[in-house]
Amino acid sequence: MDLFLHYLSMPYLLDGVGYTLLITVLGLLGGLVMGVVLAAMQLSRFRTLAVIARGYSIIFRGTPLILQMVFCYNALPLIGIKLTAISAAGLALALNEAPFIAEILRSNVLGVDRGQVSAGQALGMTPAAIMRRVIAPQAIRSMVPALGNEAVSALKNSSLASVVAVQELTLRSTQLASATFDFFSIFFASGLMYLVLTGAIAVIQIVVEMLLDLDRPPPKEQLRRFLRALLPGRAVPEPAGAAGTVPPDVAGEILEEIAVDPLPPASPKAALARPDREARARRLAGNNVAVEVKELRKNYGDQTVLDGIDLTVRAGEVVALLGPSGSGKSTLLRCINRLEGWEGGTIRVGGRFLGTDEGGRGLSPRATAQMRAGVGVGMVFQQFNLFGHLTARENIAGPLRWVQGLSRLDADRRAQELLERVGLAHRADALPRHLSGGQQQRVAIARAVAPGPSVLLLDEPTSALDPELVGEVLEVIRRLAVEDGLAMIISTHQLHFAGEVADRIVFLAGGSIVEEGPADRVLNQPRHPLTARFLSTMAAE
Numbered sequence: 001m002d003l004f005l006h007y008l009s010m011p012y013l014l015d016g017v018g019y020t021l022l023i024t025v026l027g028l029l030g031g032l033v034m035g036v037v038l039a040a041m042q043l044s045r046f047r048t049l050a051v052i053a054r055g056y057s058i059i060f061r062g063t064p065l066i067l068q069m070v071f072c073y074n075a076l077p078l079i080g081i082k083l084t085a086i087s088a089a090g091l092a093l094a095l096n097e098a099p100f101i102a103e104i105l106r107s108n109v110l111g112v113d114r115g116q117v118s119a120g121q122a123l124g125m126t127p128a129a130i131m132r133r134v135i136a137p138q139a140i141r142s143m144v145p146a147l148g149n150e151a152v153s154a155l156k157n158s159s160l161a162s163v164v165a166v167q168e169l170t171l172r173s174t175q176l177a178s179a180t181f182d183f184f185s186i187f188f189a190s191g192l193m194y195l196v197l198t199g200a201i202a203v204i205q206i207v208v209e210m211l212l213d214l215d216r217p218p219p220k221e222q223l224r225r226f227l228r229a230l231l232p233g234r235a236v237p238e239p240a241g242a243a244g245t246v247p248p249d250v251a252g253e254i255l256e257e258i259a260v261d262p263l264p265p266a267s268p269k270a271a272l273a274r275p276d277r278e279a280r281a282r283r284l285a286g287n288n289v290a291v292e293v294k295e296l297r298k299n300y301g302d303q304t305v306l307d308g309i310d311l312t313v314r315a316g317e318v319v320a321l322l323g324p325s326g327s328g329k330s331t332l333l334r335c336i337n338r339l340e341g342w343e344g345g346t347i348r349v350g351g352r353f354l355g356t357d358e359g360g361r362g363l364s365p366r367a368t369a370q371m372r373a374g375v376g377v378g379m380v381f382q383q384f385n386l387f388g389h390l391t392a393r394e395n396i397a398g399p400l401r402w403v404q405g406l407s408r409l410d411a412d413r414r415a416q417e418l419l420e421r422v423g424l425a426h427r428a429d430a431l432p433r434h435l436s437g438g439q440q441q442r443v444a445i446a447r448a449v450a451p452g453p454s455v456l457l458l459d460e461p462t463s464a465l466d467p468e469l470v471g472e473v474l475e476v477i478r479r480l481a482v483e484d485g486l487a488m489i490i491s492t493h494q495l496h497f498a499g500e501v502a503d504r505i506v507f508l509a510g511g512s513i514v515e516e517g518p519a520d521r522v523l524n525q526p527r528h529p530l531t532a533r534f535l536s537t538m539a540a541e
């Protein structure tokens with residue numbers, strides 16, 4: 001035992017620990033930097049870069065680290081790069097770690113819900129802003145455990161540096177054991193030193209995970225969890241109310257969450273029924289054109305999804321898109337917002353060709369995003385697509401700061417105003433996953449109208465909701481239509497709502513508009529047999 005304690009505090013071995021740490025840090029930091037570059041290359045639009053990165057991964061994941069160490073130390077000098085043993089070992093470890101770290105980064109970036117990316121695009125965020133504000137914060141949270149694993153394996157792999165005579169812990173332990181023949185005490189002491197180092201990595205991982213935890217509890221509870229994670233076998237006293245019973249503040253929160261949160265009273269304007277439809281139609285006919293779609297053709301592979309669509313929507317007009325599933329409603333909305341490209345025809349929003357310059361040449365994703373924000377076209381998605389790591393308030397205020405350049409104060413004020421308007425001011429600090437579907441969609445609508453768009457596209461805004469939540473969302477949309485005078489194109493299966501709110505109904509089937517006209521006329525006296533069949537099927541449901 002004495003010998004064991006002696007080796008534990010022996011400077012010769014402790015120096016070895018220092019070298020071990022140095023190589024590990026070099027390997028991890030270098031691997032992280034190269035991993036980011038490799039991941040970016042693999043995710044890039046440029047195929048050549050992706051192919052080069054993949055080739056690198058195949059070579060460096062597929063060959064033993066020990067050979068890479070020897071290569072860096074003995075072969076690089078042949079081409080004029082002479083490194084010290086420690087630098088060569090650090091470089092080899094970095095080269096070896098890079099493809100593993102790149103895969104962790106890539107898979108976590110791809111794991112972020114694509115709907116949130118579409119929402120960011122629709123809000124006018126540039127690809128860089130989407131990466132920085134939406135993808136990276138969520139990807140980083142989910143990659144911490146895998147990076148912790150990688151750090152532990154890098155630490156253990158650093159022992160291979162002994163092959164190029166780096167005096168790290170394993171080499172020094174072996175040398176000492178060969179000289180003293182006290183194998184057991186020395187290797188036991190060095191094993192314990194490795195355990196302390198990997199234990200420290202585990203502690204760092206736990207702390208980072210806790211700091212990044214979006215549901216982070218108060219500091220006292222955090223300390224208790226930390227101790228419980230460190231001492232899994234030992235009972236750490238639960239605070240009152242933690243076991244079995246729900247503490248009063250949490251119970252209050254849950255009750256608040258499930259409580260009905262009614263919309264504020266409608267403005268007198270919104271409470272009124274639609275004014276005389278014919279007078280309104282005449283007034284709308286004199287308004288500027290908000291959206292103009294001409295001869296739009298869109299294919300997915302061999303399938304023609306939109307086949308020569310012509311559609312004009314005027315400022316303030318509400319158009320309901322009806323049609324059977326697969327008729328192309330969502331695709332049409334996504335094309336209008338330039339979230340999709342197309343094969344033929346033109347689309348103008350607010351008089352501008354979104355995504356192309358005056359000469360018809362395609363703009364970069366960044367320029368398209370800026371144009372989207374400039375023309376003022378908002379979008380609400382079937383699956384809400386709220387940014388999962390941001391509170392309701394931040395979902396609205398964030399894009400106002402990042403895209404419209406508002407100050408934090410102004411953006412927060414506008415977000416609060418809109419949350420009040422959709423009846424959710426009391427849930428401003430809630431994360432999307434703590435809101436019901438109806439509440440999430442109300443926040444998503446508030447987010448879409450926050451920058452004051454002139455055109456709002458709503459893609460089946462209620463079809464992902466439980467029936468009892470549909471009404472609250474439709475009421476928010478109805479009020480927007482009446483109060484704000486936005487041009488709206490709504491794809492919906494809610495016939496009653498379409499009849500009440502829409503000025504015009506456009507019926508799509510097989511990628512073509514087969515009928516369009518005033519909402520009450522189309523709903524009550526459809527002229528095309530497909531419209532009639534669809535309406536009677538929907539009515540029967």
Ligand SMILES: Nc1ncnc2c1ncn2[C@@H]1O[C@H](COP(=O)(O)OP(=O)(O)OP(=O)(O)O)[C@@H](O)[C@H]1O
Binds near residue numbers: 326460
């Ligand atoms: N990204 C895609 N890749 C390939 N095909 C697609 C893609 N998106 C849509 N489609 C196809 O395009 C057609 C139209 O789809 P779209 O979602 O626009 O219809 P929809 O009328 O909105 O349907 P629903 O009412 O069910 O949402 C469908 O046949 C669909 O399978």
